[in-house]
Amino acid sequence: MSEQETFAIFVAVMGTLAIAQYFFFERAPVNFKRQWRPWVIVGNAVVFSIFAVVMVPAALWMVVLFVPIICWLQFRSTRICSCGATLYGNGFSPPAFCQKCGAKLTN
Ligand SMILES: [Zn+2]
Numbered sequence: 001m002s003e004q005e006t007f008a009i010f011v012a013v014m015g016t017l018a019i020a021q022y023f024f025f026e027r028a029p030v031n032f033k034r035q036w037r038p039w040v041i042v043g044n045a046v047v048f049s050i051f052a053v054v055m056v057p058a059a060l061w062m063v064v065l066f067v068p069i070i071c072w073l074q075f076r077s078t079r080i081c082s083c084g085a086t087l088y089g090n091g092f093s094p095p096a097f098c099q100k101c102g103a104k105l106t107n
Contacts, residue, residue: 003055010051017044025086033080045071079105 077089085100
């Protein structure tokens, strides 16, 4: 498989995952989102990591170093309100209140 074919598959797979992730975070029921959020984040990271290392083997150290940090920041800064809204923090801290219903976010 050529590098161009691999890159085309990478773009198609990551685009599909991005669309699926959009529907997951915007449309899925609250309990489903809360239950599956860690697996969605880690699953996306694993797929990205595999493609990154296959396409650029020298990027292994960056994948090993940065992908877990990015996953942790994403998990830490995203909250799901009981009203169903998915709320994103600034990347380093989670939102304190729901922007949709105003509830205080605790988890
Ligand atoms: Zn809310």
